[in-house]
Amino acid sequence: MIKINMFSSASKVKGQGVGSAYEELIRLLDEHLNTEFEVNINQFTKSDISHYHTIDPNFYLSTFSKKRGVKVGYVHFLPETIEGSLNIPQPFRGIFYKYIISFYKRMDQIVVVNPTFIPKLVEYNIPEKKITYIPNFVRKDEFPHLSLEKREKVRKQLGISAERFMVLGTGQVQERKGVKDFIKLAENNPNTDFIWAGGFSFGRLTDGYADLKKVVDNPPTNLTFTGIVDRQKLSDYYNAADLFLLPSFNELFPMSVLEAFSCGTPVMLRDLDLYHSIIDGYYIKTTSYEEMNSKLHELQGSSSMMKKYRTLSLAASDRYSEESLTKIWQKYYKALLTGQGD
Structure with missing residues (x-):
């Protein structure tokens, strides 16, 4: 051995x-x-x-x-x-x-x-x-793709309206993650719910801590910062979400994207070069805040587009x-x- x-x-x-x-x-x-x-x-x-x-x-x-x-x-x-x-x-x-x-x-x-x-x-x-x-x-049994009935039950448990479109972001609250664009989207889309599951893992050492902490402590009414969430609970958030958005400026191979794929949640990313060799074709590409906002509106008005990216997420999950x-x-x-x- x-x-x-x-x-x-x-x-x-x-x-x-x-x-x-x-x-x-x-x-x-x-x-x-x-x-x-x-x-x-x-x-x-x-x-x-x-x-x-x-x-x-x-x-x-x-x-x-x-x-x-x-x-x-x-x-x-x-x-x-x-x-x-x-x-x-x-x-x-x-x-x-x-x-x-x-x-x-x-x-x-x-x-x-x-x-x-x-x-x-x-x-x-x-x-x-x-x-x-x-x-x-990631393990499919830990981040399962729930049925519509179970998904609605999870949304109710989390206090998320069944009628409102919900966008989820996860990870550390820091500049690199593009959290400020996530906040701006929430401010400019008051009829959409935004949840960021994550916190300041490194406290005051976090880049941009002072500015971000002000928003975390007093966010727009349609934006929730959950703080650090256990992985066991994260799958509920992925399944409850209509869209997973990671607006990071720099990543490697984010576990959060694989977790969202596994749950069959459509994924929108800032289109970084490093994604092209690993998950190209499986996510919604955006290059700026303006494009994120435009694509968000497009998704909300297109059930066929939502279905397409749910299918692509599950296909990506099988690959990894x-x-x-x-x-x-x-x-x-x-x-x-x-x-x-x-």
Whole structure:
């Protein structure tokens, strides 16, 4: 049996996709591959593979031990993707960014959740042959596509009007997520309900905290900020929504999009280049606030368009299923010990 030590502190900070992706992988290995892999969490015992999900300093120090086996780094962010998320003053920001790349360079192998990260890592002098793309996934039983009857029941439980169109956004409340455009949409569409499920995971360190906190504390009457929501409850919000909108300016492979797909909820995104290689054709593309507003009105007036994007969401969900990712991770981990991952 192959021994894998998983290193992560992602679950300590609620409401972020890194923790969700980590938990999904742990569950996958436990439920489907437990006869092939022995998984330990945050233990510094001898292992065949050490898989680092977060870049904690104590994890960095552990990479110098000969007990770690093959060291795998999971790249969920780069220095440039942190811009707009955390407000870190200089000179600490520069030091932190150098540390991030130094951590990745300590790895024998790198896993990215979006192929657009590969050339960026190469620019940081990390050999391309060490980098592998493996997408995120979500479980369909955790984020199920509910029937119309069950969906109406969920809306009632959440206090959402059955007659009003509801737009959902999820994730951390921060500049990078495009929350200000979400707020502006709510202000200019008073007959539509808007819900943002998420909060300030990093408190005052959040970029734009002061301005956003004012709106969160006193939002328009048709806009609700729920605060951080447990993943188990999130599926209710996705199923209750008529539209999932993520107006982010920078993402990797957002778990929230996969969760919305799994629930069969139409998805609208700010059209980022990095989406083109992973989910192109499955979502409503917008490039600006004006286009988001226009597409929103178009959707509200077209049942055929709504049906089209519900179907596309479910098709995308099948593409990134738990079954297919189980085979990919099984093959990847085994290849690391046979030299095929070098």
